[in-house]
Amino acid sequence: MKVAIMGAGLSGLACAIMLERNGVYPTIYESRSKVGDRFINGEALFSILTRPINDSISYLSNEYELYLKPTSHIGQMVIHSENSKATINERIGFVNIRGRHELSFENQLAEQVNSELIFNSEKSYEELSQEYTHVVMATGDASYAVKVKNFKEDLSVTLKGATVEGNFERFSVSVWLNNELAPKGYGYLLPFSDKEANIVIAFPDEAIKTDEEINKLWDRFFQTVCSELGQSLKITDQFQIRNYKIGICNAPRIGNTFFTGNCFGAIMPFLGFGQFQALLTGIYAAQDICGLGTYEQLTKPLMKSYEHSLILRRALEQMNNNTYDFLISHLDGRIGSKIFQQSTHNPLKVLSYLIRPFIKKEPRYLRNE
Numbered sequence: 477m478k479v480a481i482m483g484a485g486l487s488g489l490a491c492a493i494m495l496e497r498n499g500v501y502p503t504i505y506e507s508r509s510k511v512g513d514r515f516i517n518g519e520a521l522f523s524i525l526t527r528p529i530n531d532s533i534s535y536l537s538n539e540y541e542l543y544l545k546p547t548s549h550i551g552q553m554v555i556h557s558e559n560s561k562a563t564i565n566e567r568i569g570f571v572n573i574r575g576r577h578e579l580s581f582e583n584q585l586a587e588q589v590n591s592e593l594i595f596n597s598e599k600s601y602e603e604l605s606q607e608y609t610h611v612v613m614a615t616g617d618a619s620y621a622v623k624v625k626n627f628k629e630d631l632s633v634t635l636k637g638a639t640v641e642g643n644f645e646r647f648s649v650s651v652w653l654n655n656e657l658a659p660k661g662y663g664y665l666l667p668f669s670d671k672e673a674n675i676v677i678a679f680p681d682e683a684i685k686t687d688e689e690i691n692k693l694w695d696r697f698f699q700t701v702c703s704e705l706g707q708s709l710k711i712t713d714q715f716q717i718r719n720y721k722i723g724i725c726n727a728p729r730i731g732n733t734f735f736t737g738n739c740f741g742a743i744m745p746f747l748g749f750g751q752f753q754a755l756l757t758g759i760y761a762a763q764d765i766c767g768l769g770t771y772e773q774l775t776k777p778l779m780k781s782y783e784h785s786l787i788l789r790r791a792l793e794q795m796n797n798n799t800y801d802f803l804i805s806h807l808d809g810r811i812g813s814k815i816f817q818q819s820t821h822n823p824l825k826v827l828s829y830l831i832r833p834f835i836k837k838e839p840r841y842l843r844n845e
């Protein structure tokens with residue numbers, strides 16, 4: 477058996493680690509010159525999105541001996557709407573670093589890999605599939621899955637963000653649900669140290685079309701964050717991504733090709749979280765290759781979560797600022813704590829069943845069922 481992994485990101489490296497544990501040494505092809513050679517950003521893992529698993533970091537180490545260090549846990553989330561604010565004081569997840577930082581998740585995983593890593597790769601999938609018995613697609617985008625008609629796109633997103641310097645409470649994250657700042661989307665602030673944080677707005681491409689409009693939105697968001705914190709934040713780095721595709725593959729495995737991470741459909745449409753799912757799909761693909769499970773079966777729960785998440789996303793798109801104000805005002809206090817505190821119940825799954833009949837734009841994924 478000869479295994480090639482295309483992409484040395486979360487899913488590709490997690491796959492390589494699990495293969496090695498079972499005596500299979502893949503060759504990893506990475507198009508960049510180093511692991512994680514891109515902008516640095518803070519990302520989060522929220523337990524409310526991974527339940528019944530509350531602590532994804534301890535789950536990965538207990539179940540799979542995959543060790544990852546976040547920069548901190550999150551002990552507080554402040555949710556802002558136009559005229560309301562809710563403060564949730566619960567242990568709700570973790571913040572971690574991605575990209576060019578030595579402690580980024582991808583660099584931590586690369587430390588655990590012994591297989592051959594080929595950088596600056598220009599190998600196409602077609603070439604790899606000629607040379608290897610198994611190919612794991614882990615390129616972090618859906619382009620190949622789209623090309624071979626194995627991807628249902630549900631949403632295409634714009635993300636604009638910056639690394640900022642200031643004074644932050646590193647155990648506290650903030651979220652903005654306000655259509656004036658991020659139409660049909662959201663904004664967030666994730667500190668990854670006491671002095672550095674990421675601020676980002678994310679919204680569907682269709683909501684805002686031109687760069688001029690995006691920049692106006694960004695300026696408004698930046699001013700809002702500065703005035704909320706009472707600080708003049710200093711921008712040290714900036715990024716903008718258009719057409720970030722959110723969707724899911726039709727078949728997780730075709731022949732001996734495995735679609736993992738974002739190629740599988742790891743990003744959950746509701747809030748755009750995909751790290752945990754990316755790691756799991758890499759692990760599951762390795763388990764299948766080593767005869768320890770069936771990829772289609774192992775990924776079924778992720779497909780189901782995608783479906784719930786898409787319903788919540790469609791609901792979010794229908795909300796105006798008055799609805800946000802109403803909901804956020806009720807989240808402050810006991811109700812918010814109850815929803816976010818560690819539990820084996822998944823309130824978002826329940827909510828997705830409850831609101832499904834009221835969704836105006838039926839998710840494409842459900843129509844194909």
Ligand SMILES: Cc1cc2nc3c(=O)[nH]c(=O)nc-3n(C[C@H](O)[C@H](O)[C@H](O)COP(=O)(O)OP(=O)(O)OC[C@H]3O[C@@H](n4cnc5c(N)ncnc54)[C@H](O)[C@@H]3O)c2cc1C
Binds near residue numbers: 488717
């Ligand atoms: C700005 C931003 C913020 C995000 N925030 C969060 C968050 O807070 N929480 C969360 O859970 N998720 C978040 N996500 C989503 C999450 O980052 C992804 O779902 C996850 O990284 C996907 O992992 P992956 O293995 O599919 O791809 P990646 O980890 O991106 O790895 C893909 C790798 O493949 C390489 N590659 C690409 N093309 C080729 C090729 N042709 N040949 C060889 N190699 C190739 C790339 O260089 C890269 O190294 C965010 C995404 C973005 C863009």
